[in-house]
Amino acid sequence: MATIALRHVTKRYHHTPSVDDISLDIAQGELVAFVGPSGCGKTTTLRMIAGLTDVTSGSILFDGRDVSDLPTYRRNTGIVFQGYALFPHMTVAENVAFGLQMRRVRGTAMAERVNDALAMVRLEDYAHRLPREMSGGQQQRVALARAIAIKPDALLLDEPLSALDAKLRQEVRDEIRRLQRSLGLTTVFVTHDQEEAVSIADRIVVMNAGKIEQVGSPQEVYEKPATRFVAQFIGLSNFLSGEVEAPGRFRIRGGGLLTYGDGKVNGGRQDLIVRPEKIELGAKPDQGLNHLEGVIDSVTYLGPLTEVRVRLASGEKLVAHRQNRRLGELETFQPGQPTTIAWAPEAGFVL
Numbered sequence: 001m002a003t004i005a006l007r008h009v010t011k012r013y014h015h016t017p018s019v020d021d022i023s024l025d026i027a028q029g030e031l032v033a034f035v036g037p038s039g040c041g042k043t044t045t046l047r048m049i050a051g052l053t054d055v056t057s058g059s060i061l062f063d064g065r066d067v068s069d070l071p072t073y074r075r076n077t078g079i080v081f082q083g084y085a086l087f088p089h090m091t092v093a094e095n096v097a098f099g100l101q102m103r104r105v106r107g108t109a110m111a112e113r114v115n116d117a118l119a120m121v122r123l124e125d126y127a128h129r130l131p132r133e134m135s136g137g138q139q140q141r142v143a144l145a146r147a148i149a150i151k152p153d154a155l156l157l158d159e160p161l162s163a164l165d166a167k168l169r170q171e172v173r174d175e176i177r178r179l180q181r182s183l184g185l186t187t188v189f190v191t192h193d194q195e196e197a198v199s200i201a202d203r204i205v206v207m208n209a210g211k212i213e214q215v216g217s218p219q220e221v222y223e224k225p226a227t228r229f230v231a232q233f234i235g236l237s238n239f240l241s242g243e244v245e246a247p248g249r250f251r252i253r254g255g256g257l258l259t260y261g262d263g264k265v266n267g268g269r270q271d272l273i274v275r276p277e278k279i280e281l282g283a284k285p286d287q288g289l290n291h292l293e294g295v296i297d298s299v300t301y302l303g304p305l306t307e308v309r310v311r312l313a314s315g316e317k318l319v320a321h322r323q324n325r326r327l328g329e330l331e332t333f334q335p336g337q338p339t340t341i342a343w344a345p346e347a348g349f350v351l
């Protein structure tokens with residue numbers, strides 16, 4: 001397994017770069033998820049790491065060695081794409097063997113490697129099936145077996161779960177995570193789905209318009225977003241407009257004074273950001289908490305939780321999420337009713 005380093009990597013197809021001067025170090029055995037909206041440059045980045053696309057400038061290093069000019073077949077990466085990309089006329093075993101044949105592995109050595117790889121994705125009994133005789137999730141596990149059979153220096157996955165339905169997506173995600181951990185595979189996982197990125201990655205790279213917005217653990221990126229874009233893209237955020245009066249003191253539009261834990265201290269027009277699950281509804285005023293009054297605007301039942309929109313005196317709306325712990329609690333919230341909202345100062349921040 002290898003470390004991967006990106007040094008000022010840029011890709012330019014048009015006037016504006018698709019990938020714009022990104023640098024990153026990926027540790028051996030680490031799973032890094034690139035996440036961002038469609039068109040932000042995730043696939044282009046992955047393809048440059050794989051050697052399927054040339055860099056316009058900058059360099060890519062595997063274990064400190066510059067591979068920027070090496071063709072794909074000399075980089076030894078295992079690649080899995082969204083569509084299973086299995087050869088339809090070949091059996092599962094032949095599909096898995098394909099990369100090995102290219103690397104001149106033959107005979108019993110090859111049979112063993114194929115069998116081992118299929119065992120790793122728990123499909124050893126399916127070796128003689130054709131791809132069309134298998135479910136989408138199984139096909140994607142075959143693609144995974146094919147990628148790891150070559151003992152790659154890095155595993156590169158581009159939206160590997162996007163073609164699967166929700167239940168299978170979770171299953172294959174867990175399978176990827178289990179394999180990646182047990183084999184210690186250095187892995188780049190590309191997805192547009194922030195929940196997927198948060199649930200699978202050691203570290204998340206949030207991309208926007210060809211640039212890196214933030215790199216951090218899932219918890220860092222969620223709890224301490226570095227930019228407004230990240231706060232909006234990873235999970236849901238409420239933005240309350242107002243002004244920073246002094247470090248930690250925030251005056252909202254319409255009057256009330258709030259306190260916050262983290263972030264910017266210079267004054268001026270700002271937004272205070274707070275996540276929906278941090279907001280408590282109907283709480284009595286408590287000295288330690290931020291406290292506002294409002295009117296319930298809408299109530300949406302979402303299964304495990306209920307989303308309540310509250311309109312403040314200023315006209316701004318905040319979203320609060322409540323866990324549905326007990327049956328019947330929902331009826332206590334009705335649109336049009338006055339309510340209070342509260343949250344701990346450290347749950348809010350200003351960028």
Ligand SMILES: Nc1ncnc2c1ncn2[C@@H]1O[C@H](COP(=O)(O)OP(=O)(O)O)[C@@H](O)[C@H]1O
Pocket residue numbers: 013014018036037038039040041042043044045
């Ligand atoms: N082969 C190509 N030729 C021209 N433009 C491309 C090519 N591949 C990607 N792009 C452009 O580069 C940008 C980033 O694309 P891509 O990396 O596929 O984004 P993502 O995977 O994040 O959705 C887009 O604007 C896309 O249109």
Ligand SMILES: [Mg+2]
Pocket residue numbers: 042043044
């Ligand atoms: Mg893509």
